[in-house]
Each structure stands twice: as C-alpha cells, then as structure tokens.
Amino acid sequence: MSDNSREFDIVVFGASGFVGALTAAYLAEHAPDDTRVALAGRNRDKLARVRDALPAAARDWPLLIADVESPSTLDAMAARTQVICTTVGPYLKYGENLLAAAVTAGTDYVDLTGEVPFVRWSIDKFGDQAAANGCRIVHSCGFDSIPSDVGVYLLYRAIEADNAGSDGDDDKGGDGKTNAGQMTDTTMVVKSMRGGASGGTIDSMRVISDLARDTENRRILLDPHALSGPPHDGRRTPRSAEPSDIAIRDARKVDPSLQGTLAPFFMSSHNTRIVRRTDVLLDNAYGPDFHYGEAMAVGKTPVLSTVAASLVSAGTGVFLGAMALPPTRFVLDKVLPKPGDGPDEKSREKGYFVCQTFTRTTTGRRYRSQVSAKGDPGYKATAVMLGESALTLALDRAKLPDRHGILTPVAAMGDALVDRLRMAGMTLRAERLD
Incomplete structure (x- = not known):
C-alpha cells in the first residue's frame, strides 16, 4: 500500500538514459495500474520522447525537471515522492546531491551503484540522518548486487527453516527437523551468463581507477570489510580470513558437485562488501564463521578451465592497470561502451544469467541457492531488479523490515x-544438497 501523503510513489531519475528508459518501460508494463510514477531528468524534450515510446499506461506520467548540479531541483523532486529510483551514474560523480536530497526529505532511494567508495561515503555522511529521518537508502539494486545478496539470504532462510525446532545437539531435533547449524565458507558462482558490461559500469570503473591513485581510497577499495563498519561495527575477522577477489579457485573445494577451476568474477570486489554489510545489518545472523567470496565458472575440464581462469585473472589485472594509465585509458575510451550506450532489444532479449551460491554449515551440511533470470544482466534483467526494488519500497511498506538508514537490498x-x-519471473530457490 502506497503512502498518499506524497504526490508520487516512484520517480525514475535519469529516465532519458539507456537503463533509465528500460526501467521506466518495465514499470509501465508491470506496475499496478494505480501506481503513481513520474519521470525526471534535465531535459524535458528527451523525457517526453521516452514517455511517448512507453506503453499506454505511461501516457499521463508527469515529467519533472531535476539536475544533479542544481540541488534545489533535487530537493523539490525528493519532497514529492515516496521513492527515488536513480540510474544516474557514476554515483561518485553525480550521486551526492541527490542522496542528500533524499535523506533530507526522508524519501526512500534505490540505485545501481557498483562503487564501494560511494557507499562508504553515504554511510559516513548520511547513515545517522537517514535512520533518524526514517528513510531507506538502498544501494546496488541491479545485477550488482541483488543476485549476490539474495542468493546468500536464500541459503540463510533455508538453513533457518531446517533449524526451526531442532534441539541443537544431534543431527535431528526433537521434531525430526535437521540441525543445520550456521553458514561457514560461502561462495557465489556465476555458472553462466550472456550479456555485456554497460556503459555506466565502464564509466564507474573509470572513476574508481582514478580514485585508486589516492592512498585512502585505495585502502577502502582493498578492505573486504569496507562497508561493514560504523554505524554498525561488524568486523569480526582480519582481512586475510576473507577469500581473495582475484584468485582462481579449485571448484571442488567450493562444493563437491563442481568441477574444474573457477575464475575471479569481475564485480566480486563490490558484491562481497554488500553481502558482508547485510550480515552486519542483520546482527551477524549468518554466523560467526561466515566468510563470503565470488567466482565464475569457465569450464569443467581441469586443464582447460585452469588455463581459462588464469587468463581471466591476468586479463582483469591488465584491464584495471590499463584503465589507470592515461595512454592506454585513451585507447580503451575509444572502444569501450559509453554512458548511455547499450545493446539493441534483440541482444537484450537473448541475454541471461545463472548464479548459484554454495555453503557448508557448522554441522557439515551443504546447501545451494540459485538466482537466475532471462535478459541481458546489465540491462533488461537489471531493469527488472531495480524496478521491483522500487515497487517493493513504494507498495509493500507494511511488509518491510523495521530498519532504516544506509541499507542493502536484503537488509531493506x-x-x-x-x-x-x-x-x-526470476528463479529464486535454495535446497540442501546432503
């Protein structure tokens, strides 16, 4: 149920951008008929063209003019809506004034950031104020980092269900339910994926590579618990206890059902921090021995997958190094997607992703969850996840946890x-493997 004290349920900010327009289209097709949506951005003509191309349900959606360089326009927009859904990144460059407007107005907020320093900044700058004003600031509501965050949460819920009624002493509780224990080493594996990195993601990587030259920002980027600290001081283990974001891994050590060698997953350095923050926000519900990493399947044959994983690992390092050096950065900027660029509809429809998360519990039980969806992960599937996140905040308020501040998708x-x-239509499930 929406809050009628505000004029709108959702404002899509950046609706004239590529992913913004996809998100607006998703809401036009799937939001309940009485959902009050407005489109916002700098240019009325561009917004009008986007609206004209949307399904009939969007024909009367208002257009709001707001600019990240004009805080007063952001303040006015934030005061009119329950939820701001923003696709305007890189957030380190363009997100600060909007976030300030949302927190000041007590307005819920969702974004697509994959930028650890931006989330860290928002915690430090607005954590206390957001909690006091009763708003939910929810970062990373697309392919970064919903499959990661939700995948672990599904495991937690399955283990919790098995633990319900157990006496905690034997394999079986008094009512026959499994004493599953708590999670220990947990790994999300991207089993398969078809799609490309968005221009917005590439632009965020440009910004982060620039920040990495600064000692303090580099410390944040390398800290596996960078988002686990105040206002919730959740660090329980030293950095060395957490899995590396760049190492190749023996698949069978992740779970006996897997084969070959796993490569690093290029977004693990952000996703893992979001998952660890969720654990802290849930009062360390995942257990004192919980550790989390991410990897990517590149084949089952031991020799070939090891070669492929090594190439991915080396290539990731080379790419990040090239982004940091002006001469090679200049060349990459010529060939990589630009902000606002994206694949055509046919390519977006052919995309998909399958992410499986594995854990072994303190009692030796093995569990697996799966989060998968059709559609290009960075575009179509992200529009679904972002749109549904905005709808959840706007329309399902009575079902939400009583938790406010700088949050993660699961914590919020x-x-x-x-x-x-x-x-x-997404697949979300969890099961015990033995």
Whole structure:
C-alpha cells in the first residue's frame, strides 16, 4: 500500500538514459495500474520522447525537471515522492546531491551503484540522518548486487527453516527437523551468463581507477570489510580470513558437485562488501564463521578451465592497470561502451544469467541457492531488479523490515523483495544438497 501523503510513489531519475528508459518501460508494463510514477531528468524534450515510446499506461506520467548540479531541483523532486529510483551514474560523480536530497526529505532511494567508495561515503555522511529521518537508502539494486545478496539470504532462510525446532545437539531435533547449524565458507558462482558490461559500469570503473591513485581510497577499495563498519561495527575477522577477489579457485573445494577451476568474477570486489554489510545489518545472523567470496565458472575440464581462469585473472589485472594509465585509458575510451550506450532489444532479449551460491554449515551440511533470470544482466534483467526494488519500497511498506538508514537490498526489503522478484519471473530457490 502506497503512502498518499506524497504526490508520487516512484520517480525514475535519469529516465532519458539507456537503463533509465528500460526501467521506466518495465514499470509501465508491470506496475499496478494505480501506481503513481513520474519521470525526471534535465531535459524535458528527451523525457517526453521516452514517455511517448512507453506503453499506454505511461501516457499521463508527469515529467519533472531535476539536475544533479542544481540541488534545489533535487530537493523539490525528493519532497514529492515516496521513492527515488536513480540510474544516474557514476554515483561518485553525480550521486551526492541527490542522496542528500533524499535523506533530507526522508524519501526512500534505490540505485545501481557498483562503487564501494560511494557507499562508504553515504554511510559516513548520511547513515545517522537517514535512520533518524526514517528513510531507506538502498544501494546496488541491479545485477550488482541483488543476485549476490539474495542468493546468500536464500541459503540463510533455508538453513533457518531446517533449524526451526531442532534441539541443537544431534543431527535431528526433537521434531525430526535437521540441525543445520550456521553458514561457514560461502561462495557465489556465476555458472553462466550472456550479456555485456554497460556503459555506466565502464564509466564507474573509470572513476574508481582514478580514485585508486589516492592512498585512502585505495585502502577502502582493498578492505573486504569496507562497508561493514560504523554505524554498525561488524568486523569480526582480519582481512586475510576473507577469500581473495582475484584468485582462481579449485571448484571442488567450493562444493563437491563442481568441477574444474573457477575464475575471479569481475564485480566480486563490490558484491562481497554488500553481502558482508547485510550480515552486519542483520546482527551477524549468518554466523560467526561466515566468510563470503565470488567466482565464475569457465569450464569443467581441469586443464582447460585452469588455463581459462588464469587468463581471466591476468586479463582483469591488465584491464584495471590499463584503465589507470592515461595512454592506454585513451585507447580503451575509444572502444569501450559509453554512458548511455547499450545493446539493441534483440541482444537484450537473448541475454541471461545463472548464479548459484554454495555453503557448508557448522554441522557439515551443504546447501545451494540459485538466482537466475532471462535478459541481458546489465540491462533488461537489471531493469527488472531495480524496478521491483522500487515497487517493493513504494507498495509493500507494511511488509518491510523495521530498519532504516544506509541499507542493502536484503537488509531493506528481505522477503518482500524475494516475493516480488519471483512474481516477476526470476528463479529464486535454495535446497540442501546432503
């Protein structure tokens, strides 16, 4: 149920951009008929063209003029809506004034950031104020980092269900339910994926490579618990206890059902920090021995997958190094996607992703969850996840956890988000393997 004290349920900020327009289209097709949506951006003519191309449900959506360089326009926009859904990145360059406007107005907020320094800044700058004003600031509501965050949460819920009623002493509790224990080493594996990195993601990587030259920012980027600290001081283990974001891994050590060698997943350095923050926000519910990493499947044959994983690992390092050096950065900027660029509809429809997360518990039980969806991960599938996140905050307020401040998708929305993503056609499930 929406809050009628505000004029709008959702404002899509950046609606004239590529992903913004996809998100607006998703809401036009799937939001309940009475959902009050407005489109916002700098240029009215561009917004009008986007609206004209949307389904009939969007014909009367208002157009709002707001500019990240004009804080007063952002303040006015934030005061009129329950939820701001923003696709305007890189957030380190363009997100600060909008975030300030949302927190000041007590307005819920969702974004697509994959930028650890931006989330860290928002925690330090606005954590206390956001909590006091009763708003939910929810970062990383697209392919970064919903499959990661929700995948671990599904495991937690499955283990919790098995633990319910157990006496904690034997393999079986008094009512026959499994004493599953708590999670220990947990790894998300991108089993398969088709799609490309968006221009916005590439632009964020440009910004982060520039920041990495500064000692303090480099410390934040390298800290596996960079987002786990105040206002919730959740660091329980030294850095060395957490899995490396760049190492190749023996698949069978992740889970006996896997084969070959796993490569690093290029977004693990952000996703892992979001998952660890969720654990802290849930009062360390995942357990004192919980550790989390991410990897990518590149084949089952031991020799070939090891070669492929090594190439991916080396290539990732070379790419990040090239982004940091002006001469090679100049060349990459000529060939990589630009902000606002994206694949055509046919390519977006052919995309997909399958992410499986594995854990072994303190009692030796093995569990696996799966989060998967059709559609290019960075475009179509991200529009679904971002759109459903905004709808969850706007329309399912009575179902949300009583938690406010700088949050993660799971900490902010929990089961309500899981339910919506399932209804949207995504596969979300968890099972015990032995």
